[in-house]
Amino acid sequence: MKTWGIVLICCLLVGCSATPTTNVTDVSQRPIGLPNRLIIPDDFVPKDVRIVALGDSLTEGVGATNGGYVADVKEKLLQHKAVRSVTVTNFGKRGLRISQLDGVIKKHEQPMKEADMIFITIGGNDVMEIVRSHLFDLTYSLFAQKQKTFAQKLDDLIRTLRSLNKDATIVLIGLYNPFANSLQTIPEIDDVIAMWNKGSRDVLSRYERTIFVDVKDIFDDHDDLLYDDQFHPNEQGYALIAARVYEQLARGIKK
Template sequence: MRRWGWLLCCWLLAGCVSLSAGGKPERPHEAAVKQTEAKPLPKDIHLVALGDSLTEGVGDGEGKGGYVGRLVPLLSAEDGVRTVTVTNLGKRGRRIVELKPVIKAHEREISQADLVLVTIGGNDVMNVVRSHFFDLSHERFVKEAKAFASRLDHLILSLRTVNPDAVVVLVGLYNPFSSTLPNIPEIDDVIAEWNSASLAVLSRYERTIFVDIQDIFADRDDLLYRDEFHPNAAGYEQMAIRVYEALKERKEWWIGRLLQ
């Protein structure tokens, strides 16, 4: 009897386990692993911003860095994010043909980015205006929109070559020209067509997001800086929220990849 009692005691100790909700044995270390998997440690997000004056934040009277600067605290508050590091390469007056050398010069930063944000195209539209001020027509804008789309395709391809995994976000164009281009009543349609062409380009690449902001600034002069072209602080705030909402819908793209 003593022998059988001793064997029974050993068997009970060896089989000491905790039962899961479904009744399946689960050892303590396995439960700890599952808890770690369910609640991953926060990660660092590296963001590179490319483009024109909207990326630079021209017109932001509060000096908070335009939409990029306002986006940082929104992203930082997300579960799974510890810090957000920004490399801002925006410069006033830039057109799309001027971005390729910027990418070349900053391949290291871009290769390490989780997010690449781009604003470009406003100065390309303005170039059409300057070049054909006395004979502006809807047809000229349509022709230039096709050329812009071709250059955008090469731009996205360049970014993908440097960094195949980053989420690329292109912020669309808005219309600040209603007071400066009264002889082109179809300017809203022109902007919409350029945005549609850009969206078509991005649709050919994975992990890309197009953010439409045209509606934000429609008939909203109160969101423009005193130059009536760039957003003011309130305008940039609205842009940041719109970009944040778009990124949150694809959160698994820029946080999920880091947590695998």
């Protein structure tokens, strides 16, 4: 049932990798066991894609009227000849932290088992919780300590998803920094976000068929990509996240 999901990514390798949507800085990459080239037979039948989206307000699409990055990725997939239909089940909810995702997964195990792709945005509210709880004694070392706890929970989360579905492509969208102007007490906040992302990338590197999508550079020095609340992306910001996600899917590699 899930093997076609690998075929889809292979097809995306052929159909899209030559024309990336955005510029991505190349980093160390590890193939996920897919062939470099794939010839699509004449009798190839387009497939139905099932996506489950988990996470916080970015998955919910707060700040956009069109459903955010999840809806944008769906539209991009529908334009590919290897895809006949895309079904999205979105469990995104504003304010969720990583400790709350386990309950979401347990409540909706069947969709997790049937998914061909699982999209996740999580971590922004965990960072905000640290800020709210330690507003007057924030330090880089405190964030580093909390990140280790977050990374362990993320590892548990991916392991749970893999126990339910060993074939789905799991896509985790990294954090960006909307705090540059609001957290003047922590001049290292940009380094904190980068450190947080590296920890999440390291967790995913231990699992097959996972993709970490770094979007931090998209929003660096681009307040015009934020919604009126200066925290969530606006529709243009979500569109750029979606382009990055689709590009990574097309590359068919782990980053």
